[in-house]
Amino acid sequence: MTVHWFVDNVLRWIFLSLLLLDAYYLIFNKGIPNIRTAPAIRKRIIELLKIEVAKYNGSEPFTIVDMGSGNGLFTREIARAFPEARVIGLEISKTALAWSRRFKKLHKLNNIDYIDQDFYSYNLNHANAVVMYLTIFQMESMGKKLHEELKPGTLVTSNRFPLGDGWVPEQVIPVRTLYPHQKILNVYHQK
Ligand SMILES: C[S@@+](CC[C@H](N)C(=O)[O-])C[C@H]1O[C@@H](n2cnc3c(N)ncnc32)[C@H](O)[C@@H]1O
Structure with missing residues (x-):
């Protein structure tokens, strides 16, 4: 195998694939990557949600x-785990929303609502739990929004990146996953 062969047969295709992926994010997702939360982290979040749901005694659904x-996989898992709860997925990517809605219908998960909206303009004052896996650049503004809008006691989980605006995680849970960069779950409650 020569360097020339390697560049021509391997590097060229890797480069082209990355370019296509970038173009996809740019055209369909405002440049934001749509990567899912690793299975082990999704499982850990559902365990945390179980504790919250068990102690909840409000009149509205949790x-x-x-x-x-994203494509709604995590919301579907949450909706299955908590059939009495209401699950809301906020998403700006039209393609991701179309997938999510199709699968919601296919799996008859009537306790999920997908909302085609920038999450910064969505008021979270009715939420009992908020989950996220976002980019590092969004964590400061998200921290500020959550401080302003969440009811005391609301659970917040953030995969990988910690919230900004002075939030201090009450737990930083290490989780073993095969996904690169997904090893840590940050857990908070609104004071
Ligand atoms: C990394 S994916 C996470 C998907 C899923 N929540 C999970 O944990 O598996 C982040 C998603 O956030 C969406 N997103 C990013 N900024 C957004 C915004 N301002 N409003 C709504 N959705 C946004 C992206 O389109 C992307 O689908």
Whole structure:
């Protein structure tokens, strides 16, 4: 195998694939990557949600919001785990929303609502739990929004990146996953 062969047969295709992926994010997702939360982290979040749901005694259904629900896989798992709860997926990507809605219908998960909206303009004052896996650049503004809008006691989980605006995680849970960069779950409650 020569360097020339390697560049021509391997590097060229890797480069082209990355370019296509970038073009996809740019055209369909405002440049924001749509990567899902690793299975082990999703499982850990559902365990945390179980504790919250068990102690909840409100009259409205327990409401869980996924900030940027992507293709909806995680919202579907949450909806299955908590059939009495209301699950809301906020998403700006039209393609991701179309997938999510199709699968919601296919799996007859009537306790999920997907909302085609920038999550910064969505008021979270009715949420009992908020889950997210966002970019580092969004964590400061998200921290500020959550401080302003969440009811005391609301659970917040953030995969990988900690919230900004002075939030201090009450737990930083290490989780073993095969996904690169997904090893840590930050857990908070609004004071
Ligand atoms: C990394 S994915 C996470 C998907 C899913 N929540 C999960 O944990 O598996 C982040 C999603 O957030 C969406 N997103 C990013 N900024 C957003 C915004 N301002 N409003 C709504 N959705 C947004 C992206 O389109 C992307 O689908």
